Amino acid sequence: MISLHRVFPFLLVGAVLLVPGGCNPPESIPPPPPLVGLEADVEDHLKGTYTRLQLALKEQSGRQLAVAFGDAAISYHAYDLARMAKACYQQALVHDPDSLQWKYLLARILQKEGETERALQLYNDILKQNANHPPTLVAAAELKFQSGDAEGARVWFQRLLRMDPRSAPALSGLGRISLQQGKAVEAVGYLEEALRYSPAASGLRYPYGLALRDAGREKEAQQQMQMRGPSFPRVRNPWIDEVRNRPIGARIPLNRGTTFFSAGQYLKALEQFQRAVKVAPDSATAQLNLGSALVKLQRSDEAIDCYEEAIRLDPGATTAWFDLGVIHAETGDEIEAIRCYDQALAIDGGHHSARFNRANALRRQHQYEEAAREMKRVRQQVPGNEVAWIAEVVCYLRLEHVEIARSTCREGRMATGNAMRLVSLAARIEATSPQKDRAQLEQTLGELASLRSKQTTLELVESTAMVLAALTRYGEAQQWQESAIEAARAAKRFDILDRLQGNQARYSRGEPAVDPWPEASSEGSSSPGTGEGTGGESGSTSQ
Incomplete structure (x- = not known):
């Protein structure tokens, strides 16, 4: 475009x-x-x-x-x-x-x-x-501000902020008015919040720097001024988007790129999306798709800029916020990941993948109560989401609410038709319970055997070893655990070897396992490619 x-x-x-x-x-x-x-x-x-x-x-x-x-x-x-x-x-x-x-x-x-x-x-x-038409409020307020009518502009920016407390254009406008009127601390607050909701709005870095300087924060001011650029936050504006998306020059490479992307030809897709961005730098779709191709090519650092620009161009770009969250989670920045998922959910409260990934990030931050509440909302909306059930149960286990974990696991089994991993988790809860019910454990062992006859997974093998140890059949438990260790080595799952070997040592001493689901087992995180039922992966295109 x-x-x-x-x-x-x-x-x-x-x-x-x-x-x-x-x-x-x-x-x-x-x-x-x-x-x-x-x-x-x-x-x-x-x-x-x-x-x-x-x-x-x-x-x-x-x-x-x-x-x-x-x-x-x-x-x-x-x-x-x-x-x-x-x-x-x-x-x-x-x-x-x-x-x-x-x-x-x-x-x-x-x-x-x-x-x-x-x-x-x-x-x-x-x-x-x-x-209450947001694009007109912004345009009129900006025009008044540029014409020297700061108070007239303030009225319309404040109206927009009342409608949407996360409106970066409104926060930006109020911040610049405060700066002009010498209210540095107030300006810093507005502009900081605007950049929080529109991180690619590089045009705000300079006024933000001026406000910081006037507030006595000289070092931060210099850093912000060095980051100055030409981009300002936008309100979602379908009428202008229609204008921006009209030129034929951008549509052809976008369509070609999407075709290549769907076929897994990410380098060719990248080339087409780069052409689309060159022709249409103000197209949020082109920026989003370019970011998605970069993610698929393991160039996530570059993708961040594209996603942030897509958000600036289209503040309602839920996919861009979600994908940003996935990238930040991959790099270990859980706080930033949660912020991005929050933004996606503020736009689309029914975005199950964003809620799921947010809950997982909270879990990794050991905020188990809130994570459990979020996972419960996910599985209530999508009852067949096996991983959401598992993650909620694991949160209860971390909080030592074993009976709630057990009943939730039982409810999940009914909702999912005895999904394999929930059966396995139920077996682990029984195996690590202080009060062992041998009849229940024998029944559980039979359920695991039935599942293994259809598909043998490392998780089922480890669960089998746990149940055998709970039944004091430690020799058999060690054999199954050794199989699990060998499978982990073959799969290069070195992240769980210590845990597997720790339980093997317990069995060799005649002791059962005590932790039903160690943290490293809590899969279904925000990493791309985690499988059906998880929070989904970054790197999806839009037409």
Whole structure:
């Protein structure tokens, strides 16, 4: 996609004549724009746009004709043909004067061209019809701030913040107003929070640095100023997204990249997504897909920048927040991972994978009570999620709530049709219980044997050894445990060898296992490729 702030020098040929002081007559159509030096696909796109508009003028009227003019205006707007876009938006409003979309997009062009009063009038008209329209609130507030009306801007930024306490544009605006008014500490608070919700908004680093300096935090101020850049936070804006996504030049590499990605050809996908980002740097989809390809190529550090930029461009980009969380969890930054999952859940409370991964991160932080509550919410929403049941039970075990763990495991077995890992976990709970029920243990041993006849896993082998040791059949337990140790070595699971060997030593001394599910066994984390029922992996594309 082509940036809305870029002007094509090769298009500055000729002019589109407008009726002074107003709209073109309803029966007129602006002359077509000159198409000089364009790629063939773009030229065809613009020619088709004009041809469809001519046809609509002959066959349509009223709101249908307004839509035709508006649709053409979006195409011209997307290619920075501002005067042609303005003429078509004006004609769209002739036929549908109440359209908020055409008013807003026309105001954006007028604002860019310096027609501040006319743009502000249109924004005011929109807010009279819809007082809580976030894109208009931001645009109008920014325009007032730039025009020197800081208090007028503050009113609209505060209205937006009341609607959405996580709105980075609102926090950014209030922070810059506070800075201008000499309220450094207040400015630091607003701008810090804005960067928390829009980390790629590099344009805020400089005012944040100024606020830090004025607050006496000189060293931090210098660090922030060195990170300054051109990007500012955005509010989610479907109308502008439609403009940004309209150019044909970005769609082709995006579609090709998605095809390559689906086929597992990640290097080829990367090349196509890089082309899409070059053509459409303001496309959140292009940035997100580029990040996903980088993740698949084990270049997560580079992917972070792409995901953060996707979030800046589309604050509602749930997938970008989720994928960022996965990357931070992989690198051991659980606090940042939880923050990212929180953002994804704030946008989409039904995002089960984000909730699951958040719970796992809490578990790894030993926050077992909250982790158990989150896992319970996951399995209540998706009762067949075996791993969520297991993780919830493990949290109860960590809290030494053994009876709750046992009953939850039993409930999970019923909900999942005796899923293998829940049967295995139930066996471990019985095997490590201080009060051994031999009849129950013998029955459990039979259940494990039945499962192993279908599929033998390291987890089932280890569970079998635990039950045998609980039955004081230590010789057999040692044999099964040695098989588990050999399997772990063969699978290069060196992370669990110490645990396996520790239990082997206990069996050799005639002692049963005491921990039913050591922390290293609590799989289903946020790592990519953990299998069905887990929190999912990063690196997914969007169309």
